[in-house]
Amino acid sequence: MKTLDNLQQFTPPVRTLMGPGPSDVSPRVLQAMARPTLGHLDPLFIDMMEEVKLLLQYAFQTQNTLTIPISGPGSAGMEACFVNLVEPGDKIIVCQNGVFGGRMKENVERSGGIPILIEDPWGTAIDLNKVETALKTHPDAKILAFVHAETSTGVRSDAQQLCKLAHNHHCLTIVDTVTSLGGIPVKVDDWQMDAVYSGTQKCLSCAPGLSPVTFSEQAIEKIKQRQQKVQSWFLDLNLVMGYWGTAAKRSYHHTAPINALYGLHEALLILKEEGLENSWQRHTQNYEALRIGIENLGLSFTVAEADRLPQLNAINVPEGVDEAQIRARLLNEYNLEIGAGLGSLAGKIWRIGLMGYASNLKNVSYCLKALANTLP
């Protein structure tokens, strides 16, 4: 039994993380996070914050000046978008085709907004026609909110077309790119996305705990015109901007997670060195390798080929197989983590991630070999 007197240093085993996130963190990022902590208003740290903003603009493909990491996981970035943009009484069209769309609806309600829910079956992409009909039926809607890469099902929706539809109907967009950023194209300026949040632990090869966000001029305008204060003090962008805004006059808001930001800086440098396009291509190539192996094992994919995310693969559990037992064996015998299904797909699928640093051919063949040895 654990008592206070027999505790020792925690030494985690080295696992291969091929689930829905967190994914393997680059050793360079882990090293960066172990460097000496600076004061959060130290000029050298402020310099580094400016570089993080520049690198995030590259990752998001945007010139938006309000492009920063929120101090908190992807869910904090999600909440930051909703509490700042949604005012009480605002009608918000929310697309749901998996777990994370449901959380968006919850965020709308808690911000005092009125959600209009557009549902699609789990495992399919968001239906553009349904969204267009909803936009026509609700001309007073203020925002369209959707998940670009639904990690719970492995589905990619057409972010570019969804943003276009929204703008045609004078709506702003809130877009979840937690699993897409770095793995598939996310083009904030080209696609005219308004409030976009992501996470560090999926395709950015970084540790969990930070949430990159970016806001368009139109989004900032809506925030500035609010009649009521943002209900969350911590996530109120008007205040956060005083901290992350101009380097010359930075004012204390909260203490930034200094060492976590060293990690993000390094992860984004790695992304820049590789090149975004090359990173997207690598994710696609490794998916192709996995697909061939999965099919050779006699297994099938849950999602239609055109809607699949290369970085998150939903695989149907064969009839009569105890999916939890297979996952437990992979973890215990191979130090390999893959994900289970959620919600209506619980018990029916496995989720194999090929995200960021973990998206490589060595992991693909390791996972296929482990599955081949483990499946009945």
Ligand SMILES: *Cc1c(COP(=O)(O)O)cnc(C)c1O
């Ligand atoms: C992982 C994930 C989140 C939440 O991120 P956390 O860092 O776990 O808070 C949100 N949306 C999607 C699509 C995700 O995959």
